Amino acid sequence: SQQGEEDPQALSIQEGENATMNCSYKTSINNLQWYRQNSGRGLVHLILIRSNEREKHSGRLRVTLDTSKKSSSLLITASRAADTASYFCATDGNTDKLIFGTGTRLQVFP
Amino acid sequence: NAGVTQTPKFQVLKTGQSMTLQCAQDMNHNSMYWYRQDPGMGLRLIYYSASEGTTDKGEVPNGYNVSRLNKREFSLRLESAAPSQTSVYFCASSSQGQLYGYTFGSGTRLTVV
Numbered sequence: 001s002q003q004g005e006e007d008p009q010a011l012s013i014q015e016g017e018n019a020t021m022n023c024s025y026k027t028s029i030n031n032l033q034w035y036r037q038n039s040g041r042g043l044v045h046l047i048l049i050r051s052n053e054r055e056k057h058s059g060r061l062r063v064t065l066d067t068s069k070k071s072s073s074l075l076i077t078a079s080r081a082a083d084t085a086s087y088f089c090a091t092d093g094n095t096d097k098l099i100f101g102t103g104t105r106l107q108v109f110p
Numbered sequence: 111n112a113g114v115t116q117t118p119k120f121q122v123l124k125t126g127q128s129m130t131l132q133c134a135q136d137m138n139h140n141s142m143y144w145y146r147q148d149p150g151m152g153l154r155l156i157y158y159s160a161s162e163g164t165t166d167k168g169e170v171p172n173g174y175n176v177s178r179l180n181k182r183e184f185s186l187r188l189e190s191a192a193p194s195q196t197s198v199y200f201c202a203s204s205s206q207g208q209l210y211g212y213t214f215g216s217g218t219r220l221t222v223v
Contacts, residue, residue, distance in 0.1 A: 033211055042114075042200055043153075045211030084196065088152065096160050097143065097168065102152035 006089055012054040014109050017075040021104040023089030024069075030092050032065055034074050037086045037103070046074075049103075079108045115140055116201050122220045123191045131218050132187040133201030142184035144168075144176060144182065146197040153200065158185055159202045160195035191222045 007022045025032070031050045035043040049056045049065045049072070056063045062075040078081055086105050090098040117132045135142065140161045145153040157169030159178040169172075173195060175187045187196055198219050201202075202212040 019217065035212075040217075041204075042214035043212070043214045045213070046170070048211055096141070097158050098157060099155065099169070100153040 006087070006101045008043070008104060009102070010105045010107070012109065013079055015081055017079055017108075019079050019083070019106055019108070020099045021074045021087050021106070023072045023074070023101055025072075025089070025091045025093075026050065027091075027093045029067070030094055031086060032063075032072050033062075033090045033098065034063060034072075035088045035090060035100075037088065043088065055109075076106075079106075081108050081110045084108045114201055114203055114213050114215035116199075118218060119216065120219050121221070123220065125222060127191050128187065128189050129220075130188075131192065131199055131201075132180075132183070133204075133215060134183045134211070135183065135201075135203040137203060137205070137213065138181070139203035139205050140181070141206070142172075142178065143150070143202045144174075144184070144186045145200045146170065146204065147200060148197050148218075155209065156186065156199075173206050179213060188220075191220075193222045194223045196220060 005024050016089050029074045031048050033048045034046045037043045047058045047063050060077045086103045088100050088103045090100045121150045127223045143158040147153050154172050155172045157176040159165045165176050178187045191205040198217050200217050201215045204212045
C-alpha cells in the first residue's frame with residue numbers, strides 16, 4: 001500500500017510556466033520528502049520538509065505541508081525543459097523508512 | 111565520485127535461476143534500502159537495514175533475501191526467480207534513516223523469462 005499519492009498523474013506545460021504537484025498521505029509523519037527521477041535513472045533527493053514546518057524553499061522549488069489535511073504540494077517556478085521528469089513524494093509514517101507515492105510525470109515543452 | 115553503486119545494470123534470468131544484486135555506498139551511511147519499481151506502482155520497499163548487522167522486511171519481501179555484509183555493502187538475493195520479479199531494482203542509503211534524504215543508485219533492470 002502506498003503512503004503517498006501524487007496528483008496529477010501527468011502534467012504538461014510550456015517552458016516558463018509554473019508546475020504544481022500535490023501529494024496526499026495517510027498517517028502521521030516526521031517529515032515529507034520530494035524526489036525527482038529522470039527517465040531510466042535513479043531518484044534524486046530534492047527537498048525535505050519536517051512536520052513542524054509549513055513551507056520551504058530551495059531555488060525554484062517551493063514545498064508546502066499541511067499536516068491537518070495530510071497533504072503537500074511541490075511548486076516548480078519558471079519551468080525549463082530540463083525539469084522534465086517524474087516527481088515523487090515520500091513519507092516516513094513515523095517509522096525508520098520511507099514509503100513513496102506513485103509519482104507525477106512532468107513534461108515541459110520548449 | 112561518492113555515491114551508491116549497483117551491479118549489474120542489466121540482467122536477464124530464466125525462471126528458477128538465482129542471482130544476487132550488489133549494492134555498495136561510500137558515504138559512511140548507516141541505513142540502506144532495496145526498492146523495486148514497476149510501471150504505475152511507484153517504488154515499493156523490499157528490505158532495509160537500519161544499521162550494520164540488522165535487516166528488516168519492507169512491503170514486498172517475499173521471494174527475496176538480503177545480507178548486510180558490512181557498513182558499505184547490502185546485497186539482495188533472488189533464490190528462485192519468477193516472472194513477477196521482473197522490475198527495476200534500486201538500492202539507496204541514508205545517514206540517519208528517514209531523518210535525511212536518501213541517495214539512490216542508478217538501478218538494476220531485471221527481466222525474468
